[in-house]
Amino acid sequence: MSLVVQKFGGTSVGTPQKIRAIAERIAETYASGHQLIVVVSAMGHTTDELVELAYKVSKKPKNREMDMLLTAGERISMALLSMALEDLKIQAMSFTGSQTGIITDGNHCRARIKKILGDRVKNAISENKVAIVAGFQGVSESKEITTLGRGGSDTTAVALAAVLNADICEIYTDVDGIFSADPRIVKKAKLIKRIPHDLMVEMAFRGAGVLHYRSVDLAKKYGVKLVVKNSFKESEGTEVVNREVIKDTIKGMEEYQVLAVADDASKIFLKINLMRPTVASAIWEFSSKNHLAAIAPMFYDGQMFFYIEKDAEDEWKKGLEKLTHDGFVKSFEVIRNQVPVSLIGNRFLQDCTSLAEISDALASHDILVTHGVASPLAITVSVAASRKDEAVKILHRKFIENSDCL
Amino acid sequence: MSLVVQKFGGTSVGTPQKIRAIAERIAETYASGHQLIVVVSAMGHTTDELVELAYKVSKKPKNREMDMLLTAGERISMALLSMALEDLKIQAMSFTGSQTGIITDGNHCRARIKKILGDRVKNAISENKVAIVAGFQGVSESKEITTLGRGGSDTTAVALAAVLNADICEIYTDVDGIFSADPRIVKKAKLIKRIPHDLMVEMAFRGAGVLHYRSVDLAKKYGVKLVVKNSFKESEGTEVVNREVIKDTIKGMEEYQVLAVADDASKIFLKINLMRPTVASAIWEFSSKNHLAAIAPMFYDGQMFFYIEKDAEDEWKKGLEKLTHDGFVKSFEVIRNQVPVSLIGNRFLQDCTSLAEISDALASHDILVTHGVASPLAITVSVAASRKDEAVKILHRKFIENSDCL
Numbered sequence: 001m002s003l004v005v006q007k008f009g010g011t012s013v014g015t016p017q018k019i020r021a022i023a024e025r026i027a028e029t030y031a032s033g034h035q036l037i038v039v040v041s042a043m044g045h046t047t048d049e050l051v052e053l054a055y056k057v058s059k060k061p062k063n064r065e066m067d068m069l070l071t072a073g074e075r076i077s078m079a080l081l082s083m084a085l086e087d088l089k090i091q092a093m094s095f096t097g098s099q100t101g102i103i104t105d106g107n108h109c110r111a112r113i114k115k116i117l118g119d120r121v122k123n124a125i126s127e128n129k130v131a132i133v134a135g136f137q138g139v140s141e142s143k144e145i146t147t148l149g150r151g152g153s154d155t156t157a158v159a160l161a162a163v164l165n166a167d168i169c170e171i172y173t174d175v176d177g178i179f180s181a182d183p184r185i186v187k188k189a190k191l192i193k194r195i196p197h198d199l200m201v202e203m204a205f206r207g208a209g210v211l212h213y214r215s216v217d218l219a220k221k222y223g224v225k226l227v228v229k230n231s232f233k234e235s236e237g238t239e240v241v242n243r244e245v246i247k248d249t250i251k252g253m254e255e256y257q258v259l260a261v262a263d264d265a266s267k268i269f270l271k272i273n274l275m276r277p278t279v280a281s282a283i284w285e286f287s288s289k290n291h292l293a294a295i296a297p298m299f300y301d302g303q304m305f306f307y308i309e310k311d312a313e314d315e316w317k318k319g320l321e322k323l324t325h326d327g328f329v330k331s332f333e334v335i336r337n338q339v340p341v342s343l344i345g346n347r348f349l350q351d352c353t354s355l356a357e358i359s360d361a362l363a364s365h366d367i368l369v370t371h372g373v374a375s376p377l378a379i380t381v382s383v384a385a386s387r388k389d390e391a392v393k394i395l396h397r398k399f400i401e402n403s404d405c406l
Numbered sequence: 407m408s409l410v411v412q413k414f415g416g417t418s419v420g421t422p423q424k425i426r427a428i429a430e431r432i433a434e435t436y437a438s439g440h441q442l443i444v445v446v447s448a449m450g451h452t453t454d455e456l457v458e459l460a461y462k463v464s465k466k467p468k469n470r471e472m473d474m475l476l477t478a479g480e481r482i483s484m485a486l487l488s489m490a491l492e493d494l495k496i497q498a499m500s501f502t503g504s505q506t507g508i509i510t511d512g513n514h515c516r517a518r519i520k521k522i523l524g525d526r527v528k529n530a531i532s533e534n535k536v537a538i539v540a541g542f543q544g545v546s547e548s549k550e551i552t553t554l555g556r557g558g559s560d561t562t563a564v565a566l567a568a569v570l571n572a573d574i575c576e577i578y579t580d581v582d583g584i585f586s587a588d589p590r591i592v593k594k595a596k597l598i599k600r601i602p603h604d605l606m607v608e609m610a611f612r613g614a615g616v617l618h619y620r621s622v623d624l625a626k627k628y629g630v631k632l633v634v635k636n637s638f639k640e641s642e643g644t645e646v647v648n649r650e651v652i653k654d655t656i657k658g659m660e661e662y663q664v665l666a667v668a669d670d671a672s673k674i675f676l677k678i679n680l681m682r683p684t685v686a687s688a689i690w691e692f693s694s695k696n697h698l699a700a701i702a703p704m705f706y707d708g709q710m711f712f713y714i715e716k717d718a719e720d721e722w723k724k725g726l727e728k729l730t731h732d733g734f735v736k737s738f739e740v741i742r743n744q745v746p747v748s749l750i751g752n753r754f755l756q757d758c759t760s761l762a763e764i765s766d767a768l769a770s771h772d773i774l775v776t777h778g779v780a781s782p783l784a785i786t787v788s789v790a791a792s793r794k795d796e797a798v799k800i801l802h803r804k805f806i807e808n809s810d811c812l
Contacts, residue, residue, distance in 0.1 A: 112660040159659055197649065198604045201782055217753050217782070218660065220649065242649055243603070243626065253565055254518040254624065277776060278769050284762030294758050298704045299778040299787075305706055347623050352700050356690030363684050370683060372705040375781035376607055376623070381705075 002167035003125070004029060007039040007135065007157035011174045012231040013077045014044035021232065022172075023084035026130060030090055035125045037164070039135045039157040040081055042073025063108035067137075067147045071096070074134035082132050092130040095120055097137030097145075102156065104138035104146045110291035111138055111146035113155065116163040133160065149291065150309075151212025158215045162222035169224050172231040173210055177238030178203070181261040181396040185389045188401050192260065193236065196243035199259055199344055200226075202378040205295065206342035207264025216240065256354050258345040258399040263392045267295060267307040269338035269371065269382060270316060273330040277302040282328040286319045296340065296373050296380045305371060307340055338370060341391050342380040343399060354399075355379060361398045367391050408573035409531070410435060413445040413541065413563035417580045418637040419483045420450035427638065428578075429490035432536060436496055441531045443570070445541045445563040446487055448479025469514035473543075473553045477502070480540035488538050498536040501526055503543030503551075508562065510544035510552045516697040517544055517552035519561065522569040539566065555697065556715075557618025564621045568628035575630050578637040579616055583644030584609070587667040587802040591795045594807050598666065599642065602649035605665055605750055606632075608784040611701065612748035613670025622646065662760050664751040664805040669798045673701060673713040675744035675777065675788060676722060679736040683708040688734040692725045702746065702779050702786045711777060713746055744776060747797050748786040749805060760805075761785060767804045773797050 006026065013019050030036055041047075050069050054061040061069075078094040085092035101117025124131040135153025138146050148155055154171060161169035178200070179189040195203070197220035204213035210228055219226050219240060229237035274280060280299055287294050292315060297306035308316050313334060323329040348354050355374060358381060362369055367390065371382035383391045412432065419425050436442055447453075456475050460467040467475075484500040491498035507523025530537040541559025544552050554561055560577060567575035584606070585595040601609070603626035610619035616634055625632050625646060635643035680686060686705055693700050698721060703712035714722050719740060729735040754760050761780060764787060768775055773796065777788035789797045 115659060155660075162659075198783075205782055213782070214660065221659075221752065223649070243629070253521060253568075253627075254561075254620070277774060280775060280778075281762050281765030281769055284758040284765055288759040288762045292758075294761075297758070297761070297778070297780050298706070299775070300704070300706070300711060301776055303706075346627065352690040352698075352703070353694040355700075355703070356687050356694045359687030359690055363687055368683060369686060369705070370707060372686075372703070373779055373781075374703050375779075375784070376611055376619070377604075377783075378781070 001033055001035060003035045003037070003164060005037045005039065005157050005161040005164075005166045005169040006172060007153060007170065008041070008172045008231060009153060009174075010041040010044050010046070012172050013040055013081065016080070018232075019077070019080050020084050023081060023088055025231075026085060027088045027090055030130060035128075036130045037121060037125060037133060037160055037166070038081065038130060039133045039153060039160065040074060040077045041135050041153040042070075043077045046073040046076065064144065067108050067145050070147055071134070071137045071145055074136060078132045078134050085130055085132075090130055091128065092132055093124045094132040094134070095124075096134050097156070098139035100133050100160070102138035102159070104140055104148065106140040106142060106144060106146065107291060108144070109147055110149035111140070112291075113138060113148065113159050116159055118160065118163055121160070122164065151214040154212050154215035155218060158218045158222075158224055158226070161224045162218065166224070168227060169219070170227045170229055171211065172229055174231065175210060176230045176233065176235045177228045178208060178210055178240075178260075180259065180400050181392055182263060185263070185392050186261075186396045189396065190400070192238050194239045194241060195259065197240055198243060199346070199377060200240045202342075203260055203262050203344045206340060206344065206378055206380055207262040207267070208260070211240075254347065256345060256347040258343050258354070260344045261392050261395045261400065262342045262344055263388055264307075264340050265385065265388060266310050267340055268310050268313065269335040270306055270308050270332065271335060272304040272320065272332040274302045274304065275328055275330050279328045280304065282323055286323065290315065290319065292316065298373055337385045338382045339385045339388050340380045341383055341388060341395065342378050343395065344378050346377065348374060348376055348379055357398065358395065361394050362391055365390065365394055367394070407439055407441060409441045409443070409570060411443045411445065411563050411567040411570075411572045411575040412578060413559060413576065414447070414578045414637060415559060415580075416447040416450050416452070418578050419446055419487065422486070424638075425483070425486050426490050429487060429494055431637075432491060433494045433496055436536060441534075442536045443527060443531060443539060443566055443572070444487065444536060445539045445559060445566065446480060446483045447541050447559040448476075449483045452479040452482065470550065473514050473551050476553055477540070477543045477551055480543060484538045484540050491536055491538075496536055497534065498538055499530045500538040500540070501530075502540050503562070504545035506539050506566070508544035508565070510546055510554065512546040512548060512550060512552065513697060514550070515553055516555035517546070518697075519544060519554065519565050522565055524566065524569055527566070528570065557620040560618050560621035561624060564624045564628075564630055564632070567630045568624065572630070574633060575625070576633045576635055577617065578635055580637065581616060582636045582639065582641045583634045584614060584616055584646075584666075586665065586806050587798055588669060591669070591798050592667075592802045595802065596806070598644050600645045600647055601665065603646060604649060605752070605783060606646045608748075609666055609668050609750045612746060612750065612784055612786055613668040613673070614666070617646075660753065662751060662753040664749050664760070666750045667798050667801045667806065668748045668750055669794055670713075670746050671791065671794060672716050673746055674716050674719060675741040676712055676714050676738065677741060678710040678726065678738040680708045680710065681734055681736050685734045686710065688729055692729065696721065696725065698722065704779055743791045744788045745791045745794050746786050747789055747794060747801065748784050749801065750784050752783065754780060754782055754785055763804065764801065767800050768797055771796065771800055773800070
């Protein structure tokens, strides 16, 4: 008998009908004799609607109360799912983050998990009940309700799988798995059947929307086997596994390998001129204190460049205005039309062949690369947002369709 | 019975006495019933002496003849080692790169391995002979003798271990293993007992001198278990293994972890102003054609920055002068007193806590960070060469001695 953690996102539990369909699916897994923990998000756009509601009530809702409000979302979906399961004669029991013992730091709206107790969930599954756990939420050591921020539900699922030593953690979503590029952009994008954790971290980090890098990083740390699958379709999906299981088989022993092209329209580019090069830490302190991601950051001679989440723009601006006022920042610029496109793969940078080829391929279509950084597993370049899809297509054609990498 | 590949570097076979000592060591492994392939470098400074000799004979020796000349080095050491083994009543047989069937591209002095045939070596070990293989050398498809360039002997050993499916590849060297910092700089540096391939690639890439990243990248690709050990001392050494075997155990589930501080005095910083941002590919083409590494490269708005090998300075300069003449480069600057110092670890960049802490720690000792890039597994900053050791000490104290990461 194995222990399976399944996670269903907001779209998978978006309507009563879908909840019943999910329940059928869970019932099948249960029938085949597995112990089951199911992590759910709030239904569809519930979270967005609750946020909107908050701003209709108050101009500046406090983060603490926002967490209190938002955590109602998963309460609803998990209670409904439990009911649907009971209707199918399956004993199910729902647990909030707090009941599950998901202990976080006290950072409202962006809490990090410190540890998971999990006693009640363990008891439930040992009694052959399906445990339904609220994703995205936890409780601080001072008993405050917290939410985990971006990637929260996936992170809940992976963290539970890690702590309870689950055999597998299945992430159900509205696509068939992880592709070699966004299939909405690239028609010939291939489903990746297996990808090692380290490359999936890079991919998630640089834009593949299906999994959040935070949850993949956690899966990598604890060696949790992830499977990304379609909620409403039988598909093999994509397995995210330890590297040992996968050996890449490029012809030349030492050649680089490209696995995927990732793009990310949810990012924008930020450029900061510091007052002095010695005050860089002021910026990092601000971003770290507020858990604001700075992606592919580079720093040179008093200038800083990195990507930020588009919807964190206001928060960054407010912070940088204060830092300007305090004498750390000379000026800053949010460059909204620059987005990152990345190649994910192995053995980049033994030489610069791949960098040369990216620059060349894009230049020959008059696409200007304005910024770029590279590391052994990924190369990220900036292109104009209006040319992004074209850039993805060109790179996919060159590095994936016209090669035998996959 | 398992198949063991052992590699001994130049210092390990530096004198006749040492060759006899190595032979004794090999005899022990042989006596315990293992099949054995031993990869050797040229004795001590032989390669340097041969290079010097070449320049005494000719102003501009051709790369082809240089390869012919240098490959004599391993011939000497492997023949001597075979003799020492025969004296110990162990049947040994030496093989050149060509005899081993190490097929490379035709790039003299910096060839890449394309495949390995290995038939003669397989025959030798199946007859219970110890196969002694010349490291660093191969043969192109047009039967030209080639050498593999930097990291060549380690790469030979790992590639053989991969192709022949060895159980382990032991790299013998003059230190006890991989440390959390250079023990010559940091007295409290800790021996790392186990490190996953991906972090070892980053570490090697960013300066840890013991292993070359090229060989580690290959070990990662093929899942080869590496052990780095002292040639002349009984020590457990450091195992470089698949991530699955190691689970890092930081208190907070989602906290970052620092494993080591790497520094690299063999690098210098290069800054290039392009004539137009669109001509970046000219630089990458030059570096890729010549297999010249560009480490931690970044590109912004027509400016490029990266580290190069100190001893490749002349080659870069010559190339860049030509590119200036051809209208691609406006100006370039070699900044000799800036060297990279890196933190290697896990889960950097979920937020910027670690970046903030690096900047802060160094700034509080008036060490200026002039350049920095970060990726999920590593953060690299530039400091003045004269302050490098101090920076390493400060970072090691802060992130490793005063933490429970290891």
